Amino acid sequence: MKYNIAVVPGDGIGPEVVAEALKVLDRVGEKFGHEFNYTKVLAGGCAIDEVGEPLPEESLKICKENDAVLLGAVGGWKWDDLPGDQRPEKALLGLRKGLALFANLRPALLFDELADACPLKKEIVDGGLDLVVVRELTGGIYFGEKGRKQTDMGEAAYDIEIYSEEEIERIAEVAFDMAMKRGKKVTSVDKANVLESSRLWRSVVMKVAEKYPEVELNHLYVDNAVMQIIRDPKQFDVIVTSNMFGDILSDGASQVTGSIGMLPSASLAKGNFGMYEPVHGSAPDLAGTGKANPMATILSVAMMLRYSFDLSEEADAIENAVKKVLADKYRTPDIMLNEKDPDACKLIGTKEAGDLITANI
Ligand code: NAD
DSSP states (O other): OEEEEEEEEESTTHHHHHHHHHHHHHHHHHHHTOEEEEEEOOOSHHHHHHHSSSSOHHHHHHHHHSSEEEEEEOOOGGGTTSOGGGSTTHHHHHHHHHTTOOEEEEEEEEOGGGGGGOSSOHHHHTTOEEEEEEEEOSSGGGTSOEEEEEETTEEEEEEOOOOOHHHHHHHHHHHHHHHHHTTSEEEEEEOTTTOHHHHHHHHHHHHHHTTOTTSEEEEEEHHHHHHHHHHOGGGOSEEEEOHHHHHHHHHHHHHTTOOGGGOEEEEEOSTTOEEEEESSOOOTTTTTTTOOOOHHHHHHHHHHHHHTSOOHHHHHHHHHHHHHHHHTTEEOGGGOOOTTOGGGSEEOOHHHHHHHHHHTO
């Protein structure tokens, strides 16, 4: 099969980690008989330098014409003094909006080999941890009406949380479809004891659940969900929630996995189209040092194979290769936990990590 991928290397460590991910993808193509074609796309700080804007129209057009997008990271110190609407990060919002990416998937996967990186007690995460937060990305309070007004008590400000049935239905469907490919359990997180928007959220999620009789559904209030992620994260398979609750919960859940250098993400549109990127930023402090961990980007490519191209076996091959490299005790500096006993693990850099993972496919 042939797949066309728009590649946005971006800034800082972006191009370095993307190069390793493409190396891995090429090896997957070779082994499984697929052709992956890449079109490089200009976006972020490098686009500001080259053409004066973070997301040129042509870049968005190329992304739309491809089957999926792989993004490194954008931003950096060089552009920090620019006004908000001219900064490199504006490219991210432009891509999310322009590509109609409404579902953000953030897995929190703790590899056994990195169990020591988890801040929770060993018995809580014993046997591994594998959950995914499905966050609604284009609605809710972040996009609702906002403003300020004068009141008897001085100036007041408001942001309105608003969700339509259709918006809730489509994100719930993403969560249930995902659960069908995983542990067949969905936890919907809301604040239905207080918020009307949450009451609608809950009723629509329950209606969608009727189409998935094999999937177990439960509901948690967001305050309880936070407690449960720390107390017993293994109870979760797929968590589905609104834009703001998902923003907070996904960061919380990701921390149980240790380094930001291990965390992939996906943002999906209707159909199979998606944009895949590591959770981390451009890490200007690491750019050019060869020390960045490329695994988050490599695992993002595995998500692309699984969710946009329906290539589960190929995605498994990448995830298993990452596990093998960790099991063989190779570590980039961010996951080199045993500093007191440097002989216990072998320190590697960005390129070596990419080469080792490629060799294990
Ligand atoms: P960051 O994620 O770039 O870095 C945070 C810390 O994590 C740093 O100490 C960094 O060295 C470390 N780190 C990040 N990625 C790593 C990796 N792959 N391996 C090892 N260590 C890694 O976040 P920041 O410092 O807040 O932001 C830096 C720039 O990136 C800013 O301009 C910010 O706006 C931008 N940013 C972009 C994105 C994106 O493109 N999606 C996301 C977040 C931040």
